[in-house]
Amino acid sequence: MIPVRIILPLLLFIFASCKFENPEERLKPQIVTTTSILADGIRNLVGDSAEVVALMPAGVDPHLYKASARDLDLLQNADLVIYHGLFLEGKMTEIFEKLEFSQVLINVSEKIPNDRLLRSGPEAHSVDPHIWFDVNLWSMAMAHAAEEIILWKPNWKTSIEKNAAVFQSKLSDLNQETAKKMEELKRSNQALITAHDAFAYFGRAYGIEVLGLQGLSTLSEPGLRDLTGLVQFIVSRKIKAVFAEQTISPKAIEAVVAGCKNQNHEIKLAGPLFTDSLGDPNGSAGTYIGMVNTNVNVIFESLKP
Numbered sequence: 262m263i264p265v266r267i268i269l270p271l272l273l274f275i276f277a278s279c280k281f282e283n284p285e286e287r288l289k290p291q292i293v294t295t296t297s298i299l300a301d302g303i304r305n306l307v308g309d310s311a312e313v314v315a316l317m318p319a320g321v322d323p324h325l326y327k328a329s330a331r332d333l334d335l336l337q338n339a340d341l342v343i344y345h346g347l348f349l350e351g352k353m354t355e356i357f358e359k360l361e362f363s364q365v366l367i368n369v370s371e372k373i374p375n376d377r378l379l380r381s382g383p384e385a386h387s388v389d390p391h392i393w394f395d396v397n398l399w400s401m402a403m404a405h406a407a408e409e410i411i412l413w414k415p416n417w418k419t420s421i422e423k424n425a426a427v428f429q430s431k432l433s434d435l436n437q438e439t440a441k442k443m444e445e446l447k448r449s450n451q452a453l454i455t456a457h458d459a460f461a462y463f464g465r466a467y468g469i470e471v472l473g474l475q476g477l478s479t480l481s482e483p484g485l486r487d488l489t490g491l492v493q494f495i496v497s498r499k500i501k502a503v504f505a506e507q508t509i510s511p512k513a514i515e516a517v518v519a520g521c522k523n524q525n526h527e528i529k530l531a532g533p534l535f536t537d538s539l540g541d542p543n544g545s546a547g548t549y550i551g552m553v554n555t556n557v558n559v560i561f562e563s564l565k566p
Contacts, residue, residue: 287312290340290414295350296323297539298393299369301549302403303343305428306410310417311340319539319547322508327352336360341413343406346370347378349390349537367409369402379461391536394463396436396553400429435550442561443467451564454495454503456514459536474513488513492520495528502529502563506536531563 290311294300300315307313316335317326323345328336336342336356344350344357346368360366370392377398379389392398407425411418447468453460458473474491495503495517503518505511514530521528534556540546546555 287340291338292341292343293335293339294342295344295353296321296537298537298549298552299343299345301539302369302399302428303406303410306403306407306421306424307417308420308424310414310420314339317538319541320507321538323349323537324351326350328356337364339364341365341367341410343367343369345390347388347390347392348386365413367406367413369406372405373398373401379465381458389458389461391459391462393549394460394553395466396432396439397466398462399549400432400436403428403432431550435553439553439557440467442557443469446561446564449564449566450498452494452498452500453560453564454491454500454517455534455536456504456506456509456511457536459506474517488516488520491517492524495521496524496526499526500528500564502531504532504534504560504563505530507533507540508537529563532559534559 289309292303292307292311292313293316294303294313295316297315297317297319300313304313314335316328316332317323333356337360342357342360342364344353344366347370348354350357357366357368370390373392378392381387381389392402404425407421411421414421444467452470452472453464454472454474456474458471460471460473463469464471472491472494474487494500503514505514511530511533518528518530535546535552539548539552540555544551546552
């Protein structure tokens with residue numbers, strides 16, 4: 262009889278070896294995207310032609326995400342890897358640079374014109390990566406993704422173009438609906454204040470003033486001067502609400518609420534808004550369009566005159 266101490270490691274080795282299917286044995290190509298937001302867009306483009314897997318689960322902050330050994334296996338065994346770019350995936354940038362030599366990759370943001378990008382400084386990593394909050398820019402990113410997928414799979418051209426046209430139409434409707442709702446807030450003298458500065462594209466596209474307690478990345482820490490200045494701004498403008506985010510601890514933005522209260526200005530802590538990730542797949546924010554609509558409705562109801 263074989264001892265248990267030998268059988269157990271052997272079974273673990275067999276399980277680990279079978280954990281990932283051989284790409285040649287798949288019924289459909291596997292496309293790995295970094296975030297749930299990106300996975301939703303790619304599913305709209307490829308339909309049933311491929312299996313689309315999001316590396317980061319819903320609710321995960323991509324700025325802080327560090328790839329595990331499992332993630333590296335997924336990336337290396339994928340038929341296609343698609344990522345946001347603009348340093349959104351922060352700690353994974355070096356991985357993508359190495360994967361370029363052995364893997365097919367698509368950077369969905371690489372064709373966004375430089376003059377449409379927002380920056381906080383001259384460094385490459387100072388580009389604001391949150392382009393999906395301007396629905397027009399996200400439409401451009403998805404159009405580029407569709408073109409690159411067709412180059413990868415030319416025999417999918419007809420279906421991809423058909424799917425892309427349907428998705429672009431939905432995005433156009435979403436953009437118009439968002440603009441209409443935000444137009445009503447412009448006369449209220451309110452501002453959108455969040456935990457980190459993720460909504461700059463949203464503010465530029467839809468004409469609402471935006472402030473974030475933290476910088477573009479959640480790696481940055483708000484200081485006392487930031488908090489004090491924000492409290493003074495809120496009190497002077499009689500802002501009605503500030504917003505928590507689903508991938509970030511509410512601790513810092515709660516300090517803003519407390520600071521306002523100390524100055525006899527009661528303010529609502531609303532949200533959480535969905536920023537760097539979709540919500541529950543079965544919830545209202547489980548798709549990109551659902552996420553934008555959910556955010557817009559929460560912002561409007563919290564700040565409306």
